[in-house]
Amino acid sequence: MKEKDWDYIARLEKAIAKKYGDMATHNPSHHWDEEKEKEYLEQLKEQCKKEDAHSSRKEHKEMDGVLISTKLVNKSGFDVCPACSKHGLNVKDEVHMYKHNCCFACYIKNIEGREENGNNI
Numbered sequence: 001m002k003e004k005d006w007d008y009i010a011r012l013e014k015a016i017a018k019k020y021g022d023m024a025t026h027n028p029s030h031h032w033d034e035e036k037e038k039e040y041l042e043q044l045k046e047q048c049k050k051e052d053a054h055s056s057r058k059e060h061k062e063m064d065g066v067l068i069s070t071k072l073v074n075k076s077g078f079d080v081c082p083a084c085s086k087h088g089l090n091v092k093d094e095v096h097m098y099k100h101n102c103c104f105a106c107y108i109k110n111i112e113g114r115e116e117n118g119n120n121i
Helices: 006-020 034-057 091-100 104-111
Strands: 060-063 066-069
Antiparallel strands (some): 060 066
16 A cells, blocks of 8 residues: 655645635634534524425315325316316317317317317317
């Protein structure tokens, strides 16, 4: 095993101190004391309280027996296809909901080819 070159280590520390300042070569725990520890723990407790308060404000909606965050639910008003009761409509489904009052799959199955006659579900 190679022995440590203490002269090289000292030169390296001096170069780091010159470039980044004396604090860069000190051990971080050197400046840590009981007062700073108490202050840190208080800040940590405050942060936990804020996170708990924020998480309790989140609302959830039940869909098919599963709680889903309201942020994930579409806000368009089309939650369910009236023809097949499909949940979780995507953009293509929503376009067909506006035009034909059904999801894309129901449009293909029931309306496509008959739309010239004005028939809807």
